[in-house]
Amino acid sequence: MEKILELFSKDKFSKNCGIKVIEINHGYAKCSMEITENHLNGIGTLMGGAAFTLADFAFSLAANSYGIVAVSTNAYISFLKKCMGGIVTAVASEISRSHKLGVYRVVLTNNLGEQIAEFNGTCFFLDSHNTENTH
Amino acid sequence: MEKILELFSKDKFSKNCGIKVIEINHGYAKCSMEITENHLNGIGTLMGGAAFTLADFAFSLAANSYGIVAVSTNAYISFLKKCMGGIVTAVASEISRSHKLGVYRVVLTNNLGEQIAEFNGTCFFLDSHNTENTH
Amino acid sequence: MEKILELFSKDKFSKNCGIKVIEINHGYAKCSMEITENHLNGIGTLMGGAAFTLADFAFSLAANSYGIVAVSTNAYISFLKKCMGGIVTAVASEISRSHKLGVYRVVLTNNLGEQIAEFNGTCFFLDSHNTENTH
Amino acid sequence: MEKILELFSKDKFSKNCGIKVIEINHGYAKCSMEITENHLNGIGTLMGGAAFTLADFAFSLAANSYGIVAVSTNAYISFLKKCMGGIVTAVASEISRSHKLGVYRVVLTNNLGEQIAEFNGTCFFLDSHNTENTH
Numbered sequence: 001m002e003k004i005l006e007l008f009s010k011d012k013f014s015k016n017c018g019i020k021v022i023e024i025n026h027g028y029a030k031c032s033m034e035i036t037e038n039h040l041n042g043i044g045t046l047m048g049g050a051a052f053t054l055a056d057f058a059f060s061l062a063a064n065s066y067g068i069v070a071v072s073t074n075a076y077i078s079f080l081k082k083c084m085g086g087i088v089t090a091v092a093s094e095i096s097r098s099h100k101l102g103v104y105r106v107v108l109t110n111n112l113g114e115q116i117a118e119f120n121g122t123c124f125f126l127d128s129h130n131t132e133n134t135h
Numbered sequence: 136m137e138k139i140l141e142l143f144s145k146d147k148f149s150k151n152c153g154i155k156v157i158e159i160n161h162g163y164a165k166c167s168m169e170i171t172e173n174h175l176n177g178i179g180t181l182m183g184g185a186a187f188t189l190a191d192f193a194f195s196l197a198a199n200s201y202g203i204v205a206v207s208t209n210a211y212i213s214f215l216k217k218c219m220g221g222i223v224t225a226v227a228s229e230i231s232r233s234h235k236l237g238v239y240r241v242v243l244t245n246n247l248g249e250q251i252a253e254f255n256g257t258c259f260f261l262d263s264h265n266t267e268n269t270h
Numbered sequence: 271m272e273k274i275l276e277l278f279s280k281d282k283f284s285k286n287c288g289i290k291v292i293e294i295n296h297g298y299a300k301c302s303m304e305i306t307e308n309h310l311n312g313i314g315t316l317m318g319g320a321a322f323t324l325a326d327f328a329f330s331l332a333a334n335s336y337g338i339v340a341v342s343t344n345a346y347i348s349f350l351k352k353c354m355g356g357i358v359t360a361v362a363s364e365i366s367r368s369h370k371l372g373v374y375r376v377v378l379t380n381n382l383g384e385q386i387a388e389f390n391g392t393c394f395f396l397d398s399h400n401t402e403n404t405h
Numbered sequence: 406m407e408k409i410l411e412l413f414s415k416d417k418f419s420k421n422c423g424i425k426v427i428e429i430n431h432g433y434a435k436c437s438m439e440i441t442e443n444h445l446n447g448i449g450t451l452m453g454g455a456a457f458t459l460a461d462f463a464f465s466l467a468a469n470s471y472g473i474v475a476v477s478t479n480a481y482i483s484f485l486k487k488c489m490g491g492i493v494t495a496v497a498s499e500i501s502r503s504h505k506l507g508v509y510r511v512v513l514t515n516n517l518g519e520q521i522a523e524f525n526g527t528c529f530f531l532d533s534h535n536t537e538n539t540h
């Protein structure tokens with residue numbers, strides 16, 4: 001896990017968003033992000049891209065947790081509740097994982113434990129027979 | 136359009152991402168983002184959250200272009216091609232719009248005109264009978 | 271619930287698919303479908319459209335369970351495992367529900383209790399101020 | 406193309422839905438479905454599962470058009486307009502295709518040429534190094 005955490009600590013975009021890793025395990029990751037004025041859109045609520053970034057980062061951590069490189073192919077996000085401040089927590093868990101594909105669900109909650117977004121992400125696992133770019 | 140652009144210019148998250156508005160019209164928006172090292176993930180490619188943010192911003196502009204407040208409900212993104220630098224352009228266009236709901240497609244392309252991501256976003260339009268939060 | 275079940279019993283498409291309602295409650299529904307050769311695609315596995323139909327029907331039941339008409343706006347489905355026979359069960363549960371919008375997750379499992387698909391559906395609730403078509 | 410069309414002609418589920426292939430080409434397919442009372446839900450409109458089935462079938466045809474087996478991994482559909490009768494046409498076109506992954510967009514239109522649904526599907530291509538099931 002240390003190698004993975006080291007790799008993800010080089011992710012500048014998520015670092016600039018203030019995302020922190022709380023826990024990582026096989027197929028699982030928990031992260032948090034404190035909402036500052038830098039995360040807000042024009043009407044003063046959490047920008048969709050900021051919420052997505054937190055979810056996507058937790059998803060990637062969970063997907064890469066086995067030490068096999070996981071390339072994200074697509075993702076779906078539902079915005080459930082406005083958010084204007086406090087700490088948002090993302091919990092990524094594995095729905096399914098095969099030799100080639102992984103599917104993960106990420107639940108975002110606010111300070112009060114209310115779910116503010118639901119995220120589903122799919123990834124493709126690279127292997128020794130297939131180290132070239134899949135894209 | 137000026138009032139809308141003024142509102143969106145207050146979006147700190149997209150501003151910090153370096154997103155610029157190129158064009159806005161009814162149901163249409165074009166934006167760009169120059170990729171710097173601040174947009175990269177741990178393996179040196181454009182972070183999914185950064186790509187999503189650009190797409191989401193263009194979608195929101197197009198959805199709000201009629202002067203009626205549009206609240207994003209969900210979005211879907213496919214990552215098609217790695218991106219390591221240059222300028223990414225997002226073009227948001229309207230697939231469908233009714234009294235209540237709008238659906239928009241956003242195409243992200245790189246410097247070479249290659250599509251790097253496909254985004255679909257759905258929004259809900261607030262009206263005078265319905266000014267309370269939909270969430 | 272009886273009025274809702276009566277309405278859904280008129281759904282010819284799901285009836286022809288052999289879908290049965292097992293349980294319905296507020297924000298919840300459980301349905302099943304026995305796979306016959308009529309549900310298979312050219313390579314002898316459960317056709318994606320058949321799996322989607324089961325999930326969509328359970329989602330609609332759960333969304334309409336309060337007696338307020340719910341119109342489906344979009345849905346996302348991940349296909350996790352091939353399925354070639356037996357009974358598929360769909361459990362729809364509510365992720366979020368407001369005055370206007372509902373978000374539901376549906377889990378499809380096979381005979382062995384293995385998850386074969388994950389579905390997310392969003393709907394819009396019609397009300398007295400808004401009885402016209404939202405589309 | 407003949408081998409592919411023969412394979413897809415064995416798809417019983419789509420056949421029972423009355424889906425017809427109009428055209429197929431590399432990365433492209435056009436299909437149609439005449440709406441009968443068998444396609445309707447309890448409120449007399451085209452059932453979501455029937456619309457999805459048509460879109461999914463056109464997507465699969467386009468994805469398999471190169472003679473390489475394509476396994477669908479996930480799909481997203483937006484329902485844009487009610488449909489109560491007539492012929493629905495699905496046009497599937499390729500957004501992106503690599504050695505491993507394909508992404509396709511399907512547009513569903515009614516008799517009047519109005520778009521009634523937008524579909525996005527992702528597939529995984531099996532190859533000689535990878536003939537085992539990806540799921």
